[in-house]
Amino acid sequence: MTQPQTVEQALDLVPEGGPEVAPPRLQRFQWLGILRNAARLTRTRIGLGMVGLIIVIAVFGPLVAPHSPTEFIAAPNHGPTSDAIFGADALGRDVFSRFLHGGLTVLWMSAAATVLGVVLGTVIGLVAAYSRNWLDDVLMRGNDVVLAFPQIIFVLLAVSAIGPKLWLIVVTVGITHAPRVARVIRGAAQQIVERDFIKAEEVAGERRSRIIMEGLLPNVTSPLLVELGLRMTFSIGLIAAISFLGFGLQPPAADWGLMINENRLSIAVMPWGVLLPVLAIAVLTVGTNLVTDGIARAAIGLDRTNE
């Protein structure tokens, strides 16, 4: 995961020249149609089920947890008992309660970083595609610079300078997503820019911001939806990894990535403290990727007749 080449993966999924574009003004609710078609695919439904399960655990888990996440209830690495069904962690806290408390942070941080990155990337991509001049060159050169940093190294460079702050992680993950999104959106928008209805609006003296928002944006919704899904999958992986490395939420807070870090040395004695959060992250990322794949297939019209 966390791979930059997903630009190619996304491009690979989106047909050359974008979807067949009918009269522009009718395209405004295209994304609803794509989502409706995606929801008919089995893989999308399985993915939604997996993501839904994790969201339910993360949101309602804290309400039903039998213990406080920071309360010491047994000897370190104590095996499962009727009181602590998944045993105690490396410090003697209830693994199950820490698991139920530990999902919300990674979820909101990933969602925030994804939205930030996709919005930023879409604006950069559309402006670059529309401008077709020095501004395009400057934006793309800036993109290249950010693309050169492996995402996790960029985030940790900022963390080492400013400190392990959650907002900083959200912002820098978003910034590293932006050029990857911008490349895809720019590619899709470049074909639209050449079309007659855009030229007609320019001749009619329409404002640039309006042409971009109402002429271009509605016609790049399918790559946009795919990017949202892809970036969400990568955000979850990155943010969980940063927390696993110890630069996210700080102890004694309960967090899936941190739990894996705290219990990994006792993995042979007490695997549950590692296994539960690892499984949750795996189910979540596989779920978001299945939904993304469903959206991508619906966007090209693949599988539409399958069911």
Add this chain to the structure above:
Amino acid sequence: MTKLVLRRLALGVLTLFLISLVVFAAVLALPGDAATAILGKDATPERIAALRDQLNLNDSVVSQYLSWIGGVLTGSFGESTATQEPVSELLSDRVANTAFLVFVAAVVAIPLSIGIGVWTAMRRDRPADHVISNGSLVLAALPEFVIGIGLILLFATSVFHWFPAVSLLAPDQRAWTDPSVVVLPAATLVLAVTPYISRIMRGSMIEVLESEYVTMARLKGLPERTVIWRHAVPNAIVPAIQVTALQLAWMAGGVVVVEFVFSYPGIGSAFIDAVDNRDMPVVQTITMLAAAIYVVLNLLADLATIAVTPRLRTEAR
């Protein structure tokens, strides 16, 4: 072609220069006084003054940048603020270990994923293709530390006990003297990159297999083996070059997490320690190295693409 290559080289140098500005700016982003931020509030004034001197914080921003980039270009990356050792000495053993890990992973992953791509393209829409395509969808979604911990659970602690869960190497021991420590970290990297390369290879192979010259080769009665390996694969591999370069560059970041998972003594775990200690000279050196690897690999991939694409090779001479 020369013009195209020179233009590409100039772009690479410009990108590296801009990258160095970003990496350098990280020190300026330290809140308040950089030396105090690194050492903490309890540091003695002498210690702070010494560190300010070491980081050239008393100079102007421009001359700070010039002396830093001058050092980077001549191979002197400053001294670690945590151990006072020269950064180049601190990292030299670790660079060798990481290079070995990435080399092993690349040597396995590239032929494997090209092979899978070709194989599934030839079995398009048959059960084997569907199984592999769904498998890589799952694998591509998993964060690398999840893959790594999965391998530890499977092959080091619970089911099989074939490989060590952590790399127990003496400080001056090189990784290749005990290859068993490399198996699981390398396998993690291989599993992380294979879905991406094989996917592109499959798509491009399918396109080539439907082309007229492949049909022509078959009609000429050439054996299928010759059609595939002599005519189809060399053409289908071009798009895979770019993706492979991106994947290798990705490994420069991937090793950070993978080395931490296995406590592998490479630059990835050195980076984590440095971030922990806010050891900026080490953090900056490794960041610069990772970004430079990306730029160089991309450049090589572009040159390779130009070299194997006749249209690009001959136009704009």
